[in-house]
Amino acid sequence: MSAALLSARGVHFRYREREVLSGVDLHVGEGEVAILLGPNGVGKSTLLKIISGLLSPGSGEVTLIGRPPASYGRREMARLLSVVGQEPPVDFPMSVEEYVALGRFPHQGFFGGMTGEDRGQVERALEMSELLELRARGLGEISAGERQRAAVARAVCQGAKVMLLDEPTAFLDIYHRVAFYEIVSRLKKECGIGALVASHDLSLCAEYGERIVLLSAGRVLASGKPEDVLTPGNIREAYGVDVTCDRNPATGAVRVTPLRKRNATEQ
Amino acid sequence: MKRSGSVIAVLGAAALGAVALSLATGPAAVPFRQVVDALFGGSATGSSAETAERIVLSLRLPRALLGCLVGGALSSSGVAFQALLRNPLADPYILGVSAGAAVGALTAALLLPGDAVLPLPFCAFLGAVLAASVVFLLARRRSGVSRERLILMGVIVGAFLNALIMLMVALAPPGKIPGAVYWLMGDLGMGTPRRVAVLLPYVAAGTAVLLLLSRGLDLMLLGDDAAFQTGLPVERMKAITYVTASLLAGCVVAVSGLIGFVGLIVPHGARVLVGSGHRRLVPAAFLLGATFLILADVVARTVSPSGELPVGAVTALSGAPFFLYLLRRNGGKP
Numbered sequence: 001m002s003a004a005l006l007s008a009r010g011v012h013f014r015y016r017e018r019e020v021l022s023g024v025d026l027h028v029g030e031g032e033v034a035i036l037l038g039p040n041g042v043g044k045s046t047l048l049k050i051i052s053g054l055l056s057p058g059s060g061e062v063t064l065i066g067r068p069p070a071s072y073g074r075r076e077m078a079r080l081l082s083v084v085g086q087e088p089p090v091d092f093p094m095s096v097e098e099y100v101a102l103g104r105f106p107h108q109g110f111f112g113g114m115t116g117e118d119r120g121q122v123e124r125a126l127e128m129s130e131l132l133e134l135r136a137r138g139l140g141e142i143s144a145g146e147r148q149r150a151a152v153a154r155a156v157c158q159g160a161k162v163m164l165l166d167e168p169t170a171f172l173d174i175y176h177r178v179a180f181y182e183i184v185s186r187l188k189k190e191c192g193i194g195a196l197v198a199s200h201d202l203s204l205c206a207e208y209g210e211r212i213v214l215l216s217a218g219r220v221l222a223s224g225k226p227e228d229v230l231t232p233g234n235i236r237e238a239y240g241v242d243v244t245c246d247r248n249p250a251t252g253a254v255r256v257t258p259l260r261k262r263n264a265t266e267q
Numbered sequence: 268m269k270r271s272g273s274v275i276a277v278l279g280a281a282a283l284g285a286v287a288l289s290l291a292t293g294p295a296a297v298p299f300r301q302v303v304d305a306l307f308g309g310s311a312t313g314s315s316a317e318t319a320e321r322i323v324l325s326l327r328l329p330r331a332l333l334g335c336l337v338g339g340a341l342s343s344s345g346v347a348f349q350a351l352l353r354n355p356l357a358d359p360y361i362l363g364v365s366a367g368a369a370v371g372a373l374t375a376a377l378l379l380p381g382d383a384v385l386p387l388p389f390c391a392f393l394g395a396v397l398a399a400s401v402v403f404l405l406a407r408r409r410s411g412v413s414r415e416r417l418i419l420m421g422v423i424v425g426a427f428l429n430a431l432i433m434l435m436v437a438l439a440p441p442g443k444i445p446g447a448v449y450w451l452m453g454d455l456g457m458g459t460p461r462r463v464a465v466l467l468p469y470v471a472a473g474t475a476v477l478l479l480l481s482r483g484l485d486l487m488l489l490g491d492d493a494a495f496q497t498g499l500p501v502e503r504m505k506a507i508t509y510v511t512a513s514l515l516a517g518c519v520v521a522v523s524g525l526i527g528f529v530g531l532i533v534p535h536g537a538r539v540l541v542g543s544g545h546r547r548l549v550p551a552a553f554l555l556g557a558t559f560l561i562l563a564d565v566v567a568r569t570v571s572p573s574g575e576l577p578v579g580a581v582t583a584l585s586g587a588p589f590f591l592y593l594l595r596r597n598g599g600k601p
Contacts, residue, residue, distance in 0.1 A: 052496050078498030088490045091355055092543040102486055106498035113546070158497065
């Protein structure tokens with residue numbers, strides 16, 4: 001097991017009466033891309049919020065590079081961990097470049113302006129996300145998918161060691177979905193980051209994820225290599241759908257194909 | 268970046284121009300030459316020159332400077348409230364600040380003996396801060412202050428205080444609060460050198476705090492979660508912004524009453540000119556607000572032959588149509 005950037009042990013969380021997470025264990029190592037899977041409402045976003053310090057767990061513990069999130073100062077933490085969440089729209093005129101540059105905040109003096117280093121990082125993030133041509137456009141003038149790519153670019157230029165991404169490809173076309181995972185792979189290779197990505201894209205996850213964590217009913221149903229986790233039985237139990245799982249002949253990665261619901265009368 | 272720098276320079280020049288115009292206009296005709304002499308100690312002597320000097324220095328100059336401070340403070344306060352509430356339709360008065368100030372001032376006017384001019388602004392200031400604190404405390408939950416609750420509580424507290432204002436005005440003994448009614452409409456007539464001197468440190472300090480926090484204000488536009496995850500101590504930032512913006516609005520209400528629309532519209536105009544980055548937006552809004560209010564005051568002093576209009580009437584009359592124009596131009600999105 002590589003050095004743990006991020007680990008969660010026995011995390012419980014409840015919203016009022018409803019228990020959302022009942023004992024979740026999770027581990028993301030250096031240079032590892034872990035994918036968090038699970039049906040809508042299973043608590044993926046809640047878990048990410050707990051890890052980023054927005055919510056505190058009812059019980060259990062989270063450590064980020066060996067310490068609990070609450071023990072870090074805000075800016076210190078933001079230099080270690082960047083997050084792409086499900087954000088409300090910005091109702092003010094702001095260009096893509098200005099928006100992306102906000103990611104440099106934890107590296108700047110509180111009152112300070114952009115340094116050459118900051119500008120370089122913004123440039124690199126825009127380039128990686130293929131947003132150079134949209135840099136001067138207003139956030140209100142671009143599509144939901146483009147905004148999502150800008151949010152990823154903002155997190156990239158934050159330059160953190162760990163990235164949490166909550167359904168970062170939800171609005172993306174297939175080209176940009178692949179491009180997103182390429183960005184994460186590149187950061188993994190070049191900077192040794194660890195990433196935890198909540199997603200619903202089973203096949204791409206199998207292609208790019210070293211580890212898959214499948215949540216179901218508040219617990220980790222299965223965790224490990226894609227081929228061990230993505231089985232018809234696990235997917236049936238977590239999502240309630242029938243699938244076939246085979247290998248992609250081109251890459252050898254697990255390929256998950258949903259099956260049409262069979263009607264009882266047709267059988 | 269470069270462009271915004273020159274925009275701010277132009278706005279600064281416009282504010283100076285508005286001050287000059289304000290010094291040169293009024294019921295008494297003072298030739299521009301004498302205005303310049305009065306300001307810079309010209310060589311002219313004689314009774315007309317002395318009268319001119321008195322009019323310019325002790326009446327018009329304090330009034331122009333007051334307009335500058337009030338317009339600037341209302342606008343930067345508006346910028347801060349809009350970032351705090353993530354709502355471009357917020358204004359400095361939205362959270363009950365104005366109603367609190369009015370109740371404070373009316374209480375002073377009704378309870379204190381004599382003409383009691385001096386305690387009036389101070390009590391208005393107290394009322395504003397008190398109302399703002401009550402709203403903030405009511406909106407607080409264990410998890411922090413939510414914008415929705417802040418607006419809801421602000422509206423409720425504001426409605427209650429407005430009812431109190433009506434009650435006080437209705438029940439006041441005749442002749443007890445004539446100035447207060449005028450003050451409720453917004454008025455720069457209280458501009459005296461002393462008032463300008465009292466107001467200056469508050470406005471300077473409040474605006475400086477907003478400038479220093481400009482990067483944090485930028486981040487607040489992303490929403491609480493994203494701002495927090497990007498390294499901003501969100502709850503502390505909200506509290507500081509709220510106190511600063513309320514102080515700015517409250518101290519201004521204390522001196523000049525309820526001047527509406529400036530704090531709502533000027534930030535919009537400034538955003539069109541320099542964008543949403545607060546490092547440029549705060550100074551741009553301050554200068555634009557100063558210019559706008561001084562010009563509105565010039566109109567208020569000259570348009571009616573029978574006397575002065577309250578400047579609040581002028582800002583609202585010109586502000587409301589302009590705001591509608593903005594709304595329509597942006598397809599309903601301010």
